[in-house]
Amino acid sequence: MPVINLKIIDIVPVRVNLWIMIFTSCWVVYMLRVNMSLNLIAMVPQPAKNISIRNQCSPDPKGVLNDSLRHVDIAEIKEAPRQIQGGSFNWSKDQQAMILGSYFWCYPITSLVGGMAAERWGPRYVILATSIMSALLTVVSPAAARLNYIALVIVRFFLGFAGGFMYPALHVLVARWAPPEEKGKFISALMGGTLGTVVTWSLTGPLLERYGWPSAFYVPAALTFIWCGFWWYLVADTPTEHPRISISERKYILDALGDKIKKSKGLPPFKSICTSFPFLAMVILHFGNLWGLYFIMTVGPKFVSSVLGFELTAAGVISALPYLARLFMATIFGAVGDCILAKKLMTTTVIRKFFCLFSHVLPGVLLVLLMYTGCSTALSVAMITMSMGFNGAATLTNLQNHQDLAPNFAGTLYGIANFIGSTSGFFTPMITAYFTRTGDSFDQWRPVFFVGASVYVVSAIFFILFGTGNIQDWNFSESGKNESKGKTKTDDANDMNEASKNGQIRDLKEMPTSITTRT
Incomplete structure (x- = not known):
């Protein structure tokens, strides 16, 4: 053998x-x-594909088409299904x-x-x-x-x-x-x-x-x-x-x-977790992060496609740029945060709050700026890419804060936060459909981006005011406390x-x- x-x-x-x-x-x-x-x-x-000749940013050199004909199909391509x-x-x-x-x-x-x-x-x-x-x-x-x-x-x-x-x-x-x-x-x-x-x-x-x-x-x-x-x-x-x-x-x-980590077979202290204000601040921050992610992944490409006339999701390299940017920046932010902590330049709490500026506030600002890029496809793609790229700093904020609060129950805390945060995936398409139900102009899309940016920024402000990077007393379960009684x-x-x-x-x-x- x-x-x-x-x-x-x-x-x-x-x-x-x-x-x-x-x-x-x-x-x-x-x-x-x-x-x-x-x-x-x-x-x-x-099925056969239709080509729509007009969107808000499509040129109309002859000036013969009015806005009501923006989506009129002028050509139909019959494409035989591939075997x-x-x-x-x-x-x-x-x-x-x-x-x-x-x-x-x-x-x-x-x-x-x-x-x-x-x-x-x-x-x-x-x-x-x-x-x-x-x-x-x-x-x-x-x-x-x-x-x-x-x-x-x-x-x-x-x-x-x-x-x-x-x-x-x-x-x-x-x-x-x-x-x-x-x-x-x-x-x-x-x-x-x-x-x-x-x-x-x-x-x-x-x-x-x-x-x-x-x-x-x-x-x-x-x-x-x-x-x-x-x-x-x-x-x-x-x-x-x-x-x-x-x-x-x-x-x-x-x-x-x-002694922060102790294996335990008991249940997490749910009462202490649910009544913990620092945990609530972390959940809100995580919700804002997932809202922003789902927003960029769904609303961003749709905006570039329906308003700018550029099918972002169909362009392989371009559609991958925001995701690759987030991966690249996450690695850099993670290394920078570890270096700062190792050299004791900031406390854990200060690191978590400071980098919210990069993981939440700056991406929110970029979403607002995206609405004022006009019909520049390259600039719009750049804004989306930078917004998701800076969100890579989430490795130092919401994606790590539950590890600070209670490393013994980090999985439980993340599971609760992710369960709540995942609901943002239902809300973002609904909000987009509500504001764009009558068309795809810049004026109709602007409130969509304002809402997305607001959730990003407000969740960061809430965490900066009420969040912490300090370990909580309930990190140690009751059984752990009993076992540690009398120990020096x-x-x-x-x-x-x-x-x-x-x-x-x-x-x-x-x-x-x-x-x-x-x-």
């Missing part, structure tokens, strides 16, 4: 491996989420919308409980189980589609059920592994879904054309199964449970975390040293046999 030497992987610090696995986990969950939007194009025959392997389906637009939307029917619910599940059973097992479940559901998707569109809706529903656990569980993992001075870098790894979206959309097209639409399900599922093997080998719930971590790295992490700081230090010693002994016993694996 061949022997696979894993020394190269084990030489890399465990925290680096963990960062890569967190980044790729977000990539995987987005890969399985967004591939359906392109797969449907190949699965359902596309793509795998067959096609005559699903209506409503049926297609149901297939796409079914993913999100249960997603907020499992996001709410995902953190609690990870805190109780460990993030490693929760993420592994839900990822395997997601891959299996993706494998059976082609068979479900051939059976009936309702079967595919059910598959997508359970796919969203599994996907909702991912991000809250990852926040639990970050809380247990990331030293305070490195949390910005670890939180930036949660932007992996951004790159996953761009790459998935780029690779799905060639798969559809060459191998047919079923391959666009099988290939992502196969990649997910392979990723699960790496996750199982490289990730552990805590530093003390990792079989290959070096003695010095384990000691560094444990010393940095101190010396006792806690001895407990930590004992855990470190146990890890050292295990290292000496297991290191020689854990370097190689027989298959």
Whole structure:
């Protein structure tokens, strides 16, 4: 049997491996989420396309067309459906919308409980189980589609059920592994879904054309199964449970975390959480962040398309720019925040409040300026890109503040905040439809952008006034408080040293046999 030497992987610090696995986990969950939007194009025959010759910024050199004829079709292009392997389906637009939307029917619910599940059973097992479940559901998707569109809706529903656990569980993992001075870098790894979206959309097209639409399900599922093997080998719930971590790295992490993290099987202190004003400030900040994200992702492209006459979502490179900008800036902001904290130039609370100017206020201002760019497509795209790019600073504000308030319940706090924040995805299209119900002029779109910018800015102001980066008393559950009664700081230090010693002994016993694996 061949022997696979894993020394190269084990030489890399465990925290680096963990960062890569967190980044790729977000990539995987987005890969399985967004591939359906392109797969449907190949699965359902596309109707003939109409070209509309006018929008607010379209030139009318002869001056013969009035505003009432802005959307009159002058040409119809008959395009024969492409013969793509795998067959096609005559699903209506409503049926297609149901297939796409079914993913999100249960997603907020499992996001709410995902953190609690990870805190109780460990993030490693929760993420592994839900990822395997997601891959299996993706494998059976082609068979479900051939059976009936309702079967595919059910598959997508359970796919969203599994996907909702991912991000809250990852926040639990970050809380247990990331030293305070490195949390910005670890939180930036949660932007992996951004790159996953761009790459998935780029690779799905060639798969559809060459191998047919079923391959666009099988290939992502196969990649997910392979990723699960790496996750199982490289990730552990805590530093003390990792079989290959070096003695010095384990000691560094444990010393940095101190006594803030304690594994608990009990329920989170919901009463204290719900009555905590700092937690409320964090939830409002997170709501504003998600409002801005959904706003830019949905309203921004629609505005550029319907008002400026430029189909942003159809231009692959341009549509990817805002997402890539957010990923790039998130990495930079995360590193800058860690550097500031390491050098003690600002307190944690000051960092959280100061960078709200970049994550919320500045993106809101850019949304307002977007309304005054006129018919300049390049300038409009630049405004959208910069707005989402500066929002990358959320790695230092709402995406990290729950780690400050209660690292023991970081997953629970993020799940609650994400559950509430996700409702913004329902409101932004409704508000857009209300103001633009009679047309797509700049005057009709201006209130839409003002509302979006206001939510961005007001949520930041509220957090700046009432938020904090200090750990809360209810971070330690009642059981944890009872266990710690009668213990001095010396006792806690001895407990930590004992855990470190146990890890050292295990290292000496297991290191020689854990370097190689027989298959």
